[in-house]
Every structure is written in C-alpha cells, then in structure tokens.
Amino acid sequence: MLKLKKISVHYGTAEAVRDISINVEEKDVISVIGANGAGKSTILKAVSGLIPVSSGEIEFDGKRIDGLPVNKIVSLGLVQVPEGRKLFPYMNVMSNIKLGAYLRKDKADIKSDLAKVFELFPRLKERRAQNAGSLSGGEQQMLAIARALMAKPRLLMMDEPSLGLAPIIIDNLSKAIKEINRSGISVLLVEQNAGLVMNVSEKCYVVEVGKVVLEGDMKDLMKNDSVKRAFLG
Amino acid sequence: MEMTAIAQSLLNGLAISGIYILIALGLTLVLSIMGIVQISHGEIYMVGAYCVYYLIKSAGFSFIPALIVATLFVGCIGVFLERVFFRPFRGDPDRAMTVSISLILIIQNIVLFLAGGNPKSYSSPFTGVLFIFGIVIAWKRLIIVIVGFGLLVLLFLFIRYTKTGQAMLAISQEREGAALQGINIDFVSAVAMFLGCALAAVAAGFIGSLFSISPTMGSFALMKGIAVIILGGLGSIAGAVIGGLILGLIDGVLPAITSTYTAGLVGFAAIIIILLFRPQGIWGHE
Numbered sequence: 226m227l228k229l230k231k232i233s234v235h236y237g238t239a240e241a242v243r244d245i246s247i248n249v250e251e252k253d254v255i256s257v258i259g260a261n262g263a264g265k266s267t268i269l270k271a272v273s274g275l276i277p278v279s280s281g282e283i284e285f286d287g288k289r290i291d292g293l294p295v296n297k298i299v300s301l302g303l304v305q306v307p308e309g310r311k312l313f314p315y316m317n318v319m320s321n322i323k324l325g326a327y328l329r330k331d332k333a334d335i336k337s338d339l340a341k342v343f344e345l346f347p348r349l350k351e352r353r354a355q356n357a358g359s360l361s362g363g364e365q366q367m368l369a370i371a372r373a374l375m376a377k378p379r380l381l382m383m384d385e386p387s388l389g390l391a392p393i394i395i396d397n398l399s400k401a402i403k404e405i406n407r408s409g410i411s412v413l414l415v416e417q418n419a420g421l422v423m424n425v426s427e428k429c430y431v432v433e434v435g436k437v438v439l440e441g442d443m444k445d446l447m448k449n450d451s452v453k454r455a456f457l458g
Numbered sequence: 459m460e461m462t463a464i465a466q467s468l469l470n471g472l473a474i475s476g477i478y479i480l481i482a483l484g485l486t487l488v489l490s491i492m493g494i495v496q497i498s499h500g501e502i503y504m505v506g507a508y509c510v511y512y513l514i515k516s517a518g519f520s521f522i523p524a525l526i527v528a529t530l531f532v533g534c535i536g537v538f539l540e541r542v543f544f545r546p547f548r549g550d551p552d553r554a555m556t557v558s559i560s561l562i563l564i565i566q567n568i569v570l571f572l573a574g575g576n577p578k579s580y581s582s583p584f585t586g587v588l589f590i591f592g593i594v595i596a597w598k599r600l601i602i603v604i605v606g607f608g609l610l611v612l613l614f615l616f617i618r619y620t621k622t623g624q625a626m627l628a629i630s631q632e633r634e635g636a637a638l639q640g641i642n643i644d645f646v647s648a649v650a651m652f653l654g655c656a657l658a659a660v661a662a663g664f665i666g667s668l669f670s671i672s673p674t675m676g677s678f679a680l681m682k683g684i685a686v687i688i689l690g691g692l693g694s695i696a697g698a699v700i701g702g703l704i705l706g707l708i709d710g711v712l713p714a715i716t717s718t719y720t721a722g723l724v725g726f727a728a729i730i731i732i733l734l735f736r737p738q739g740i741w742g743h744e
C-alpha cells in the first residue's frame with residue numbers, strides 16, 4: 226500500500242538519504258533499523274510531507290503523494306508518531322487526544338475510537354486531565370500513539386517509540402503495536418531496539434548512511450554484521 | 459484623594475490596560491503562531507486609527523460602524539501581509555524581522571503620502587458621564603474597558619472551544635506535532651494575523667477617540683505592547699493580559715499621584731524588578 230521508489234532527500238545541499246526503496250503491504254509490520262544519523266527519521270518525514278523529496282516517488286494506494294501538503298497526507302490515513310513524541314506539553318491528555326482527530330468530521334466514530342484508545346491505554350484515561358508535559362516517558366509515548374490512532378490511520382508510522390523507555394514499558398509497547406496491527410492497521414516502525422523489532426515485525430530494512438544496505442526476514446538478518454552495527458549504533 | 463478621583467484614575471488605568479492588552483494580544487498571537495516578533499504591529503494599529511478617521515470624516519460613517527469596518531479591513535490587511543510578506547520567511551526569524559522593519563517604513567510612508575503628517579482627531583460618541591454612588595465616571599473610558607475586556611473573553615472562548623482555537627494553542631506549543639495532526643499551518647497563521655491586526659485596529663480606533671492620531675503613533679503602541687508581552691511572558695495569552703493590566707494601571711493611575719515622568723520610570727522599573735525574579739515573565743513557561 227505504501228511504496229517508496231528510490232527517494233532521495235536533501236537538507237540544503239547535504240544529502241541525507243539516497244535512492245531509498247521501501248514497500249509496506251496491507252497488514253504488514255515493517256521495520257527500518259539503522260544507527261544514529263542513518264536517515265531513518267528523514268525517511269518518515271519525507272513520507273509525511275514534512276520535507277520534500279529531491280528525487281524518486283512515494284505512492285500510497287497506487288497514487289503519488291510526494292509533494293502533497295502534510296494535512297492531505299494525514300487525511301489519506303498515513304499518520305506518524307514522531308521521534309520525541311512532539312506532544313502539546315501544556316495541554317491536557319484529553320485535548321492532545323482530541324487534536325489527533327483534527328481532520329475528522331464523523332463525530333460518532335470519533336467517540337467510539339476514543340473509547341477504543343482508552344481501552345488500549347487505560348492509564349491515559351486516568352490521567353486525562355493532566356498536562357501532557359507532566360506525564361512519565363512511557364505515558365507520553367502512549368499518548369503520542371493514542372493521538373495518532375485518533376486520526377484513523379490505515380498505516381501508522383512510528384519513529385523510535387522505545388526511546389528512553391524501561392524494558393518493561395517496551396514490552397507493553399510491543400503488545401500495543403501488535404494489538405494495533407491486529408485491528409487492521411499497517412505499521413512502519415523505525416527502531417534501534419532489537420528486542421522490540423524482533424518481537425513485532427517479520428520484515429526489516431537496514432539503513433546505513435542514507436542507504437538501504439539490506440532487507441529481508443528478521444530471523445535471517447539477525448545473523449548479519451551490518452544488522453548488529455545498526456542495533457548497537 | 460477623594461473617592462471620585464481615585465475611581466477615575468483606576469478607570470483610567472483599566473482603560474489603558476484594555477488598550478495595552480488588545481495591542482499585546484495581537485503581538486502574542488503572531489509571535490506564538492508564526493514565530494515572528496511582528497514589530498510593524500504598531501503601524502497596523504496606526505492604519506486602524508486612520509481607517510476610522512477617514513470612514514468618519516470622508517465616508518460619513520458614525521463611530522461604531524466605522525470602528526467595525528476598520529477592524530475587518532485591517533484584519534484583511536493582516537491576512538494579506540501574512541500571505542505575501544511573512545509566509546515565505548516562515549522558520550527564518552531573522553529575515554522575517556527584516557521584512558517587518560521594512561513594513562514599518564513602507565506603511566508609515568504610505569500613510570504620510572495619503573494623509574500627511576499633521577495630527578488628526580475625531581471625537582468619541584460616548585460623551586457624558588455615569589454617576590455610581592456619587593462617583594463620576596466618563597463613558598468614553600468606561601466603554602474601552604467594556605469592549606477591551608469583552609473582546610478578551612471572546613478570544614478566550616474562541617481559543618478554548620473552537621477547533622481553530624485549539625489548533626492555535628497546538629501550533630504555539632509544538633509546531634511539527636501540530637502539522638502531523640493535519641493542522642493547516644498556513645490557514646491558522648492567516649487566522650492569527652487577522653485576529654491580531656483586527657484587535658490592534660480596535661485599540662487604535664478607541665485611542666483615536668481620546669487623543670489625536672499621527673503616522674508615528676505606532677511606535678509608542680509597539681513599545682508598550684512589547685513591554686507587556688515581555689513582562690507577562692512571551693507567547694502567553696494569560697501573560698499578555700496580566701502584563702497589560704499591570705502596565706496599564708501603572709500608566710493610568712500613577713500620573714494622577716505623581717508626575718508623568720515618575721510614572722514612566724516606575725513602569726519600566728517594575729518590569730525590570732519582576733524580570734529579575736521571573737526571567738520568563740509572570741506567566742511564561744520556564
């Protein structure tokens with residue numbers, strides 16, 4: 226459903242990623258791994274339309290989406306949980322979640338989605354009146370995911386959701402990702418945490434200095450040296 | 459001092475607060491949504507006063523319709539400026555600042571060319587006084603308090619209860635996060651400029667009914683507006699209100715007790731002292 230065809234992205238004149246091709250099919254959980262600065266976030270930003278691609282094409286459901294404004298891309302169901310969460314720190318949990326549904330007009334559905342999100346993350350329901358900035362790291366990550374789910378994604382992109390979380394919280398995270406995937410949402414996961422990636426996804430791309438150097442099944446890849454490099458940073 | 463004198467200078471202070479708050483809210487909205495210290499905000503304000511003047515003197519409007527038309531018109535100027543001058547420089551505050559400085563010169567000279575440099579004036583239709591408990595209150599000041607704080611409440615409700623208002627808050631706190639929710643930053647920026655400029659026009663329209671207007675009146679307004687938002691906390695709406703109240707009361711009440719010069723000194727001394735203890739301003743975040 227999502228196809229990146231040989232995309233390159235530049236910041237000014239500096240090339241960040243080059244000729245990246247990635248495929249995500251319906252119901253997939255696909256991972257992208259790579260060391261710091263490899264270009265993982267850049268790839269997701271390009272898909273969301275936050276930065277333009279300098280060459281190549283991005284297709285969603287067979288239609289080109291590169292060049293579309295961010296809000297159009299979100300409304301197609303291509304939603305991102307960004308690196309560092311990017312919550313609204315001085316707004317409460319409820320307001321953050323509601324802003325996830327900013328583009329939606331189906332009031333009744335929004336309500337039932339809200340109930341589902343609270344079912345997935347009961348903790349957020351308890352904390353709904355608390356400011357996002359005062360949540361713990363794990364709660365903030367849940368909130369970032371909850372907010373994205375309220376946009377009714379068909380494909381959810383997550384950028385290093387495990388960053389800064391304790392192992393036990395990362396376990397919860399992988400359960401949540403599987404649950405989200407079971408509900409029919411495809412997932413494109415950018416990660417450096419090996420455990421999480423092996424737990425939730427079968428197929429994986431390895432990025433090194435802006436290029437895909439390997440792709441394939443998780444189990445085969447784990448034996449490979451560049452995979453180890455990617456995970457160890 | 460007798461009761462009436464105290465009440466009058468308090469009312470004076472509140473009226474000035476109302477004006478300062480309206481000016482500062484515009485600066486704050488534009489700063490927090492567009493990331494620009496819009497230093498030609500004073501010129502927008504000045505244009506507002508001239509619009510009211512010409513609508514009254516040349517087009518035969520009475521004050522209130524003139525104020526409403528001028529407010530909407532200046533709001534639209536704001537949308538135009540956002541689209542043509544500020545949007546291309548979003549995320550580049552230095553260049554946006556240069557643009558803003560150029561706009562001061564451009565707008566001032568356009569008004570000088572069209573209206574000349576002589577001060578002009580029109581009078582408030584709110585003449586007469588109100589007697590409460592033996593205290594005499596001038597309507598032309600009371601109306602500023604009512605309108606100023608009324609607009610403040612409306613703005614608060616807009617931000618709290620509308621989608622666009624929530625989008626404004628979101629952008630001011632986390633721009634990229636807001637974009638990723640599908641918030642159209644261009645549209646919300648245009649709304650912020652419309653509101654900010656419209657509020658400045660309301661303030662100027664009332665000021666023109668109390669004092670004379672001139673092409674350079676904007677610099678005083680800008681100076682006060684900047685002082686208010688720094689005192690209150692940059693980018694905070696509640697801060698603009700608190701800062702405006704404090705500075706307005708100082709500027710409105712003190713001259714009645716001491717001299718105008720002392721009052722001016724006290725105002726800025728108060729800012730410095732408060733900032734020593736709270737560098738982020740009264741209501742600012744960290």
Ligand SMILES: Nc1ncnc2c1ncn2[C@@H]1O[C@H](COP(=O)(O)OP(=O)(O)OP(=O)(O)O)[C@@H](O)[C@H]1O
Nearest residue numbers: 236239241259260261262263264265266267268308
């Ligand atoms: N805004 C920017 N301006 C200039 N260069 C940038 C910018 N953002 C990223 N880069 C550069 O692009 C390259 C890829 O960065 P990117 O953030 O995509 O890496 P990443 O794989 O997500 O790293 P991390 O694991 O640390 O998040 C890096 O060399 C980085 O320095």
Ligand SMILES: [Mg+2]
Nearest residue numbers: 265266267308
């Ligand atoms: Mg990254």
